[in-house]
Amino acid sequence: MKSEKITEAATSRRRRYDDACGTAHALDLIGDRWALLVMRELLLGPRRFAELRADLPGISANVLTQRLGELEAIGVVVRQRLPPPAAVQVYALTDWGAECEPILAVLGRWATRSPWHDPTLPLSAVSLLISFRTMFDPARAGDLRATIGFRIGAGSYRVAIAAGTLAAERGNVVGTDAVITAPAPAIAGVVYAGQPLAGLDIAGDAALVARFVTLFPLPAKVGVTVPAAAP
Amino acid sequence: MKSEKITEAATSRRRRYDDACGTAHALDLIGDRWALLVMRELLLGPRRFAELRADLPGISANVLTQRLGELEAIGVVVRQRLPPPAAVQVYALTDWGAECEPILAVLGRWATRSPWHDPTLPLSAVSLLISFRTMFDPARAGDLRATIGFRIGAGSYRVAIAAGTLAAERGNVVGTDAVITAPAPAIAGVVYAGQPLAGLDIAGDAALVARFVTLFPLPAKVGVTVPAAAP
DNA sequence: CGGCATCCGGGAAGATACTG
């Protein structure tokens, strides 16, 4: 019964591009609305249904259920039941699913050039951390070596910079050089919209944080050359 | 009047993600059905409406009209009227629009690992040429230096390989070391599905073509570990 | 023929309420 559903969802989708192009096939697999954003929210580790719903503003429960089922059917997401006592169900990316990160990175970099991109909209913690991976500029970091902890809502994360590389992951903040406690949009406002550092709760090396927030330059906006109608 | 339509289409779309994440904004801009594939068809130069429709199997005229209008409104496509005598209208990518190529490349590479990817489906000439850019393996090319011409339907293209780089563009085939005349799916079948070279019409250096078709290895398929239902 | 508007049917997405 379940296997029928798997093959049905994976192979005989109603609306598909009949195209050998890999791009078209990718869109057949993960081109549905919300699909890529669900995968984004799983990039830093397994999540529960309610967490996903809370961090995907505007998704409805039935659509989330449907997307998770389809992503599971194509082998991008697996459903895991944690062992007792915490016998809750979580969703995780498969290895192949996790390989979607370059897709998110390239899409994000392309879109930050858009004249309509608004970095002050709501933002999930995972989005922020992944954006650090995407937008990190090794040249600006130079030989900086530091770790910074983040407390965002109920979650904690750590970012390590060393030898021109950046690692961002879920984890506790003990032993980091500085700890930032703030909502994700507030941090994004400082890093990506030039808002003052004063809005953040910073513990530890404040000078380090002041430098950290300069390591993620946005590409130049495309000129507002939207073709106007000829008079 | 036109400007109203522009701001309407670009800023007040009905169904949008309220998310500062760059990926989400990219999907707001070019996440609609067919949008990326329309951009793909323009990557090798301006095209006319009927050409686009012919190379996007299954798109309907009104959807193509709508997509082109939206892509124009956001500044990704421009409409050009060629000067007389060939006073026809063509659609072209803007500079920003052309920067979508890494998106197509990354999506395509990710999807070729799919167990359901079928390289024998229909394929447009542009898709094939762009796939050469995406899948080219410099290590396999070594110090090969060659040019190959393609006659696909009514169009002609040329691929130049030198110093471990590949260039693929529209252009005539004169002066190339070999010329392949065949439909795009037939060429794709040889390069990506291991079909015999015999099916292609080859003029010039046949040994070069035999090597050329080995320069585009596909990544390993993901194991068929689609989670089965527990018995 | 090229491009666009309009109408219609089907189906996916969105919102809300409800259940184990």
Added chain:
DNA sequence: CAGTATCTTCCCGGATGCCG
């Protein structure tokens, strides 16, 4: 908390027709 059921909205796709 983790979904399911139901209803509405609206996008996609196909057909037709208008107009240059």
